[in-house]
Amino acid sequence: MSPSPSPDAAPRGDRDVRRAWWCLGLFIPSFLGAFVTGEGLLAVLGYDGEESAPVGVALVAGVPAMTVFALPALLIGHFGRRAMRNGHVQGREPTVVAFVIAGVFVVVNVFQLALLAALG
Numbered sequence: 001m002s003p004s005p006s007p008d009a010a011p012r013g014d015r016d017v018r019r020a021w022w023c024l025g026l027f028i029p030s031f032l033g034a035f036v037t038g039e040g041l042l043a044v045l046g047y048d049g050e051e052s053a054p055v056g057v058a059l060v061a062g063v064p065a066m067t068v069f070a071l072p073a074l075l076i077g078h079f080g081r082r083a084m085r086n087g088h089v090q091g092r093e094p095t096v097v098a099f100v101i102a103g104v105f106v107v108v109n110v111f112q113l114a115l116l117a118a119l120g
Contacts (some may be wrong), residue, residue, distance in 0.1 A: 020079035020094035022052030026072035027101060034086045038065030059064055070102040 047053040048098025053061070064083035076098035 013083045013088035015089070016079045016083035016086065017090050017094070019089050020076045020083065020091055020098075023072055023076045023079060024094060024098060024101075025096075026075065029070070030069050030072050034065040034069035037068050038062060041065070052116060055113065058113055058116060060110055062113060066106050069105050072103040073098040 006051075031068060038061045042053055042057070044049075045053070045057050045060065052058075074101065077095050080091035080095030080098075
């Protein structure tokens, strides 16, 4: 049997749901951070925008960039889970939205990498 939420859990749960929704805005700076990370790593490895990088180099630059982009989803998941633990099932909604946004970003980038590998 799960423990019942404490009497002050309702205001805390409301606050956590709001924080989870507001944290969705962090995807904007994380997108910029992912772009800078990926392009910066490509530049450090000696590739500019004129030629396409080999798959290994694209992975070395792409994985950290995708990780930077997905970081807000972890924070949103934290607030969403905490809200649900305090009795607010509405905390699930921003968590699902965040993981869908991060997942679509990763799938699009992996698909692009697969096309790069297939078309060489």
